[in-house]
Amino acid sequence: MTEVKLLGGQGRGDYAQARLAEFVANCRRKKMAVTPQRRAVLRALLESGDHPRADRVYARVRREHPHISLATVHRTLERLCEVGEARKVTPLHETARYDGNTRPHHHVVCVRCKRVEDLEAPEFDTLLAGRQTLGEFHLLGCSVEVRALCHRCRKRTAGRSPSAA
Amino acid sequence: MTEVKLLGGQGRGDYAQARLAEFVANCRRKKMAVTPQRRAVLRALLESGDHPRADRVYARVRREHPHISLATVHRTLERLCEVGEARKVTPLHETARYDGNTRPHHHVVCVRCKRVEDLEAPEFDTLLAGRQTLGEFHLLGCSVEVRALCHRCRKRTAGRSPSAA
């Protein structure tokens, strides 16, 4: 029953160190230039445990790199996601998407064209069934977002990096 | 194993009819005015099976109500979500949120303050474990988003409508 649990910020420091240490090698592998800005953005992201927005990362990076451009922060964050060094919590954030179907269900999203299809997966729903709370959170519901490539996009995307785990 | 399946647009027509039929009564119950615009927006949303954006709904509604304002469409869609007549597929769409933690994990999101915390739930991951595809979709990964109210927000939200299932 207690299969689901919140993760505190434990071991964040070590994790950040390890990730920064391997960053240079990873960049070389991906043939991506290692710039002070990229390093700083990744460090700032790793130091914030709270899934920050670009402006928060910008604020933090500026403490060490007062001359960095906000555009660079945006570009770098997207780049880090493309190469698998970071993750976008909000793959569909560009515009609000609405759904007239109020029955509980889940979604599969094409990460490229952003097409969204309904998905039925009853098992997902039962996992939180008993619980009312999770730590300090009062539960309302849960939805699963399956990241995928639709047929059309898969053909066009041929050889590509992760961009979504 | 085949517990997860895509839902086609079957029975959409009947579902739409039923929803529209009960809409007036639901509005009365919620003490919300029934306007032609609201009815039209809900109809347009129900007719689009594809999780549309506000501008798509606007385009469709204009076919019958050429004078409707785009602002009204935005307002109405949000309103419908508040009272449980529709659902926002993208509760975190306002701004991109990034995550330096690349280990597979899930999230709990406070629907009010948008705080995001990491969540560990191994069972969620195993459900799609075997599959490579789902219908025409090539699977990449899946993430669970648990909607919740954090302690602080729960106190401040006292008596409130659904806004999230």
Add this chain to the structure above:
DNA sequence: TAGCAGATGATAATTATTATCAATGACGGA
């Protein structure tokens, strides 16, 4: 160390969403 492809910074442009506010009309009570 030279040269180039890619990265950056400054800035403008784009675009979704929200705010404002006067005019309108839905609806409960007379």
Add this chain to the structure above:
DNA sequence: TCCGTCATTGATAATAATTATCATCTGCTA
């Protein structure tokens, strides 16, 4: 059925996130 009230609408402006542009700079390879 008519009226007054107040929520809703439409038109428009304001806001804010993101992306585009482009001249300059710099990490990287040979």
